[in-house]
Amino acid sequence: MFCTNCGKEIPDNAVVCTACGCLVNGERAVSYCTQEQQQGNGMAIAGFVCSFFVPLLGWIFGGIGLSRSAKRNGKGKAFSIAALAIASVGFVLNMALLF
Ligand SMILES: [Zn+2]
Structure with missing residues (x-):
């Protein structure tokens, strides 16, 4: 196809x-x-949502969303940055809980 x-x-x-x-x-x-x-930018929103639960997915989607937002007049840029930020905090929290 x-x-x-x-x-x-x-x-x-x-x-x-x-x-x-x-x-x-x-x-x-x-x-x-x-x-x-x-x-709008679905990846950015997906990353934003995922970042709360799965930081790794938040990073992936947030990163994709950020690169896409550049091609779309900044659409979803705030969501992407929020996703990356929340994913980073979530990752640190996960590490703190594990060790
Ligand atoms: Zn294609």
Whole structure:
């Protein structure tokens, strides 16, 4: 199938486009990026939410969100930075609890 966001050919069972990194729906090859561009920066919000529970995911999504916000007139930048900050605090807290 083809990614609806960037148009590159990707494996039929791909969940994430190998070219642009957007989530794709395997059945209809619907890219969530199109939806995301209308609504804002989904990665930043995902990172913000995840950072409370899983700091590592918060870092990943927050980092992706931050790089995407640069291409989208700063959309989601605050969420991305908050996600990275909360993930860092969460990581320190997790370490403090473990050791
Ligand atoms: Zn793509």
